[in-house]
Amino acid sequence: MRPKLKFLSSDLIKKIFAEGIDVLENIGVELNNPELLSLLGDHGARIDVDKSRAYIPEPLVNKALKSVPNSFALFDTLGQQTHDFRKYNIHFTPGSAALNILDHKTQKIRKPLTEDYIQYTKVISSLENIASQSTALIPIDVVGNIADSYRLYLSLMFCDKPVVTGAFTIKAFEIMKDLQLAVRGTAAALKEKPLTIFSCCPTSPLKWSDVTSQNLADCARFSIPVEFISMPLSGLVAPVTLTGTLIQHTAETLSGVVISQLVNPGTPILWGGSPAAFDMRYETTPMGAIETMMIDCACNEIGKFLNIPTQAYISLSDAKLLDAQAGLESGIGATLASLAGINNISGPGMLDFESCQSLEKLVLDNEIAGMCLRLVDGITPREDFPILPLLEELLKEDHLLISSHTRKYLKQEHYFPGPAIDRANRERWAEEGSLTLGERAHNEVNRMLAEYKPTSLPDTVKSDLKNRMQAEAVNNGQENLPALD
Amino acid sequence: MEILTQVSMALQEGDDQQVSTLINTLLEEGVKPEKIIDKGLIAGMDIIGIKFKAHEIFLPDVLLAAKAMEIGMEKLKPLLSLSSTTVIGKIVLGTVHGDLHDIGKNLVAIMLKGAGFEVIDLGKNVEPKYFVETALKAQADIIGLSTLLTTTMPVMKNVVDLLRKSDSSRNVKVIIGGAPTSKEFALDIGADAYAFDAVSAVDRIKILALS
Numbered sequence: 001m002r003p004k005l006k007f008l009s010s011d012l013i014k015k016i017f018a019e020g021i022d023v024l025e026n027i028g029v030e031l032n033n034p035e036l037l038s039l040l041g042d043h044g045a046r047i048d049v050d051k052s053r054a055y056i057p058e059p060l061v062n063k064a065l066k067s068v069p070n071s072f073a074l075f076d077t078l079g080q081q082t083h084d085f086r087k088y089n090i091h092f093t094p095g096s097a098a099l100n101i102l103d104h105k106t107q108k109i110r111k112p113l114t115e116d117y118i119q120y121t122k123v124i125s126s127l128e129n130i131a132s133q134s135t136a137l138i139p140i141d142v143v144g145n146i147a148d149s150y151r152l153y154l155s156l157m158f159c160d161k162p163v164v165t166g167a168f169t170i171k172a173f174e175i176m177k178d179l180q181l182a183v184r185g186t187a188a189a190l191k192e193k194p195l196t197i198f199s200c201c202p203t204s205p206l207k208w209s210d211v212t213s214q215n216l217a218d219c220a221r222f223s224i225p226v227e228f229i230s231m232p233l234s235g236l237v238a239p240v241t242l243t244g245t246l247i248q249h250t251a252e253t254l255s256g257v258v259i260s261q262l263v264n265p266g267t268p269i270l271w272g273g274s275p276a277a278f279d280m281r282y283e284t285t286p287m288g289a290i291e292t293m294m295i296d297c298a299c300n301e302i303g304k305f306l307n308i309p310t311q312a313y314i315s316l317s318d319a320k321l322l323d324a325q326a327g328l329e330s331g332i333g334a335t336l337a338s339l340a341g342i343n344n345i346s347g348p349g350m351l352d353f354e355s356c357q358s359l360e361k362l363v364l365d366n367e368i369a370g371m372c373l374r375l376v377d378g379i380t381p382r383e384d385f386p387i388l389p390l391l392e393e394l395l396k397e398d399h400l401l402i403s404s405h406t407r408k409y410l411k412q413e414h415y416f417p418g419p420a421i422d423r424a425n426r427e428r429w430a431e432e433g434s435l436t437l438g439e440r441a442h443n444e445v446n447r448m449l450a451e452y453k454p455t456s457l458p459d460t461v462k463s464d465l466k467n468r469m470q471a472e473a474v475n476n477g478q479e480n481l482p483a484l485d
Numbered sequence: 486m487e488i489l490t491q492v493s494m495a496l497q498e499g500d501d502q503q504v505s506t507l508i509n510t511l512l513e514e515g516v517k518p519e520k521i522i523d524k525g526l527i528a529g530m531d532i533i534g535i536k537f538k539a540h541e542i543f544l545p546d547v548l549l550a551a552k553a554m555e556i557g558m559e560k561l562k563p564l565l566s567l568s569s570t571t572v573i574g575k576i577v578l579g580t581v582h583g584d585l586h587d588i589g590k591n592l593v594a595i596m597l598k599g600a601g602f603e604v605i606d607l608g609k610n611v612e613p614k615y616f617v618e619t620a621l622k623a624q625a626d627i628i629g630l631s632t633l634l635t636t637t638m639p640v641m642k643n644v645v646d647l648l649r650k651s652d653s654s655r656n657v658k659v660i661i662g663g664a665p666t667s668k669e670f671a672l673d674i675g676a677d678a679y680a681f682d683a684v685s686a687v688d689r690i691k692i693l694a695l696s
Contacts, residue, residue, distance in 0.1 A: 399588055402499075402548050410545065419540070427667055427681040 002088055002378050005339035007298045008246075013305045016243065020250030021058050023206070028055035029255040030207040033214055039262055056258055064258040067265035070307040072225060074132065074162040075193035077183050077457050082131050082162055085270065085309035088341030090376060092334075092369040093164045094124065094362060095316050095350025096134035096199065102351060102358035104442045107321065109356050112137040114482040117151065119449060121158035123359050126448040129369035130348055132197075134164040136357050145476040146469075149175045152196070153469040156183055157462060157484065160455045164227070164346065166199040170211050173218045175472045180224070182464040183457070191223040197270065197344070201229040202252045204237040208259075216256060220263035227270035227311045227344065228256040233285055234295070236278040242295055249275050249299050257308075270344055271303030272311030274354070285353060288318045288329030296333075297340035309343045315365065316347030316354065322361050322438050326351060330361075331368050338372035345369075360441035363448075367417045374415035382409050420444050489516075492525030492557070497533055499549025501556045508560055518561040522601070526557045530599060537684055547684060548592070551599025558601065573600065574626040574694030577619050579607035581640040586633035589663060592683040593629060600687045602694075613644040620648070620657050626694050629686070630676075632663040641666070642674040649675065658693045662686055 008016070028046075031037050031054050041047040046055040071086030083091050101112040117139050124133045135151035142150045148168040155163045156179060167173045176196075184190040200216040202208050208216075219226045230252035232238030238245040253271055260267045277291040278284075286292060296312035303310035315334035319325035330347065337345045348365035349357045383405060384390075390405055400406050420441045422429060429435075435443070473481050486494075488511055495503035504526075511521050533550045536542045578594055580587045587609040594606050605623055607615060620628050628648065630641045641661050648657060660678040661671050671679035678693055680686035 398591060401592075402545050402552070407545055410543070416540070416543075425664075425681050427679070428685070431681070 001380075002341075002376055003339055004088065004341060005297060005336060006301060007294060007340075008301045010305075012243070013302055016246050016250055016302060017305065019247045020254055021061055023247065023251035024056040024061060024254060025058060026055065027206065027251075028053045029202070029252070031213055031255075031259075032208065033210045033217075036208075036213050036217055036259060036263075040258070043262055054255075056255060061254055061258055064254075064261035064265075065306055065308075067261045068257060068306075068308050069266060069268050071309060072194065072268035074197070074225070075195060076160040076162055077156060077195065077455065078160055079184075079193055080160075081193075083344075085268075085343045088376070089343055090338050090341060090373070091131040091344055092129060092315070092348055092365070092372075093132045093344055093346045094120075094130060094134045094136045095313065095347045095354055095357065096136055096164055097166065098137050098350060098355055098357040100352070100356040101137060102321065102356055102361070104358075104360055104438070104445070109320065109352065111140045112357070113141045114139045114154070114484070117154045118158055118484065119445075120357065120359060120362075121155055122452040123362055123445055123448050124161060125159045125452060125455075127362060127366040129366045129373060130362070131161065132164055133159050133161045134346070135166070136349060139482075141482050142473065143476050143478045145169070146172075146175075146473055146478065148172045149179065149472060150469065150481070152176050152179055153465060154484075156180075156457070156465055158455065160457070162194070163196045164199065164344070165196050166201075167215050168211070170214045170218075173215055175468065177218070177222055177224070178468055179465055182468060183461060187222060194223070194225050194268065197225045197227050199229045199272075200226050200256060201231065202256060204230065204232040204252065205248060206252055206255070208255070213259060216259055217263045220260045220267040223264060223267055225268040225270065226256075226260060227272040228253045229311075229313070230256075230273045230275065231285075232275045233278040234276070234291065235280060238275070242291060242298065245275055245295055246298055246302065249273055249295070250302055253299075269308065270311035271299070271306065271308040272313075272344065272346075273299050274313035274346075275299060284318070286318050287313060287316050287347070287350075287353060288325070288333070290332070293333050293336050296342065297336055300337075300340050300342045304341070310341075311344035311346060312337060312342045313346045313354065314342065315345050315368065316350035317361075318351070318353050320352050320356070322351070322358055322364065322441065326361060327364065327437075330365055334365070334368045334372045335375065338376050341376075345372075359445045360438055363418075363420050363441040363444045364437065367421050370415050370417060382413070418444060488514075489521065489524040489528075492521065493529035493532065496526055496529035496550050496553045496557070497536075497546075499546060499553055501549075501553040504553045504557045505560060508557055512564070518564040519566075522558070522561055526554050526561075527601065530554055534684065534688075544592075544683075548595055551595050554599035554601075555595070558598070573602055573691060575603040575605070575623060576627040576629055576690060576694075577605045577607060577616060577623065577625045578629040578631075579611035579616060580609035580631045580633075581637050581644065582610055582612050583637040583640060584632045584634050585609050586663075587631070589633070589683065590629075590631035593631070593662070593680075593686045596683050596687045597690065600691065602690070613640065613647050616644050617648045617651050621651060625657060627658045627660060627690055629690070630659065630661045632661075632666065635665045638665055638670065641676070645675045658696070660686065660690055660693060 074083035276285040277289040300310040317326040317329035349362035
């Protein structure tokens with residue numbers, strides 16, 4: 001039986017949903033995109049052009065909900081399926097778009113370079129419990145206008161896994177779509193086998209900028225999956241109550257559902273978000289707060305009620321170093337998210353309020369993910385009934401270490417973490433150098449970098465990617481891209 | 486594949502029947518038992534040790550390989566020449582007096598036999614004098630002491646003290662192990678070595694036997 005966690009009764013979910021509908025009808029959303037505003041108006045929304053506001057009626061929401069796929073898959077650069085977003089399936093994704101990296105050598109937070117990004121893709125390639133990449137770092141050695149597409153380019157060049165990404169401008173969508181077409185060949189092939197998910201973020205409260213709404217519409221035109229990242233902050237730009245925050249999140253996310261399905265019915269989406277508590281002492285948005293995690297899990301319950309696959313920014317930490325706080329916040333978040341069945345769990349590697357990636361933390365979070373994947377497998381009776389023959393064997397042999405039952409079920413029943421997790425007795429731990437978690441994780445990073453093998457993407461495709469990115473760089477005023485070796 | 490390599494492979498897979506069959510074939514071909522042990526069985530166990538330390542295989546695989554090794558050794562031992570030095574050493578093993586926990590000690594015994602040691606297993610709840618008398622009588626190289634209880638740790642010191650009185654030339658070495666023990670405790674009571682698990686015990690006992 002798969003263990004499940006629930007915060008909301010079905011009655012409360014229905015009330016939250018109904019209230020969200022009410023918000024869309026009566027308060028509406030600010031949509032700073034005349035074209036999309038007009039599209040909504042054409043389909044029955046009341047539009048206030050002066051205020052750039054759309055009041056979305058319930059029938060329009062219900063119509064949009066009917067065309068949303070209740071599952072979809074992702075495929076790696078080679079066309080192999082890696083994800084199945086449906087029901088309670090879970091997949092882990094690194095936290096995305098960090099401005100900084102925690103440098104293991106200096107233990108200082110600094111701006112990332114191309115070299116850091118490449119190392120990140122190589123480490124991700126080795127992490128078996130992290131199913132996708134995200135464009136997790138923003139390298140500062142290219143011009144800002146191409147920082148978004150350049151990340152996707154590096155990801156596609158160095159790692160097979162599908163990519164959770166996003167565009168920073170309207171214009172950047174074009175090259176980011178073209179890079180995907182270079183890998184898949186045609187738009188039809190890309191639609192059949194999605195390679196990326198784009199994060200599209202409404203702004204709380206109840207707003208869409210021209211960039212994010214246009215990115216959403218552009219993704220929909222190409223059937224590129226989208227995850228909605230609504231970020232209501234309890235007590236600041238959302239009600240302080242968790243239920244009130246959930247209502248606002250529901251309204252904001254439903255507005256995105258309507259836009260995506262009006263542009264192209266059937267566009268795959270994730271009912272996602274990065275809602276958070278707001279700490280009124282430090283004026284920060286703690287991703288490690290238990291209330292943040294509760295809202296994330298509850299949002300997912302509303303997505304499940306609507307039969308839409310889900311996502312959340314959970315399993316990350318506000319700590320500045322890879323310390324105990326980093327472990328406990330990430331571990332609690334990942335555990336709750338897994339039990340709640342959040343389909344795309346975004347967060348691994350991330351520190352400092354979604355602003356700092358750490359390769360060593362990715363190694364640790366990969367182990368957390370491994371434990372969570374085991375956790376949701378639950379407890380399943382194998383050949384345990386009747387138990388008498390097995391216990392008779394135990395009494396006869398004194399142990400069951402080499403019993404056929406042990407050998408058959410050992411690896412199905414028990415997850416064995418890698419060397420980052422210390423399970424040695426104290427003497428052995430001391431003999432092997434008394435290494436801290438950070439040191440063990442760093443050793444693993446070094447091992448992964450040394451053992452990295454280039455992806456199997458054909459050289460012709462890699463050349464095509466390189467040419468497209470180089471042209472984009474030149475168009476944006478950068479003659480030469482950083483060397484990739 | 487060379488049959489000696491096949492012996493090594495079958496041993497690594499814990500396939501004792503195949504090990505036995507291949508040894509018969511080699512003997513029929515006139516290959517010396519010493520060579521079968523060295524290039525087949527011990528070669529296989531060496532790889533098992535490396536893979537276990539790298540976490541490529543787990544304890545059940547090591548035990549199955551050790552059992553296959555033991556079966557191979559039983560077949561070959563009677564055929565060894567008197568001057569052969571294939572048996573690495575002789576060890577007296579037991580859980581100390583007052584303690585009935587013997588799983589760890591039994592694992593060590595299986596591993597040691599698999600590594601080519603002659604093991605005299607005295608069982609559990611063993612009196613100090615029995616360890617010492619047996620070791621001296623059998624001209625053992627090593628005494629291995631095990632305990633799981635903190636309350637019976639002092640008994641290990643009793644064994645060491647008694648041994649040193651009876652064996653002033655210090656021909657017999659002592660290694661200890663078990664959950665509450667440590668390298669520091671081994672030094673405190675005058676033991677010669679400590680091992681934190683069954684696989685490392687074999688490595689350390691090999692070093693003691695050669696010293």
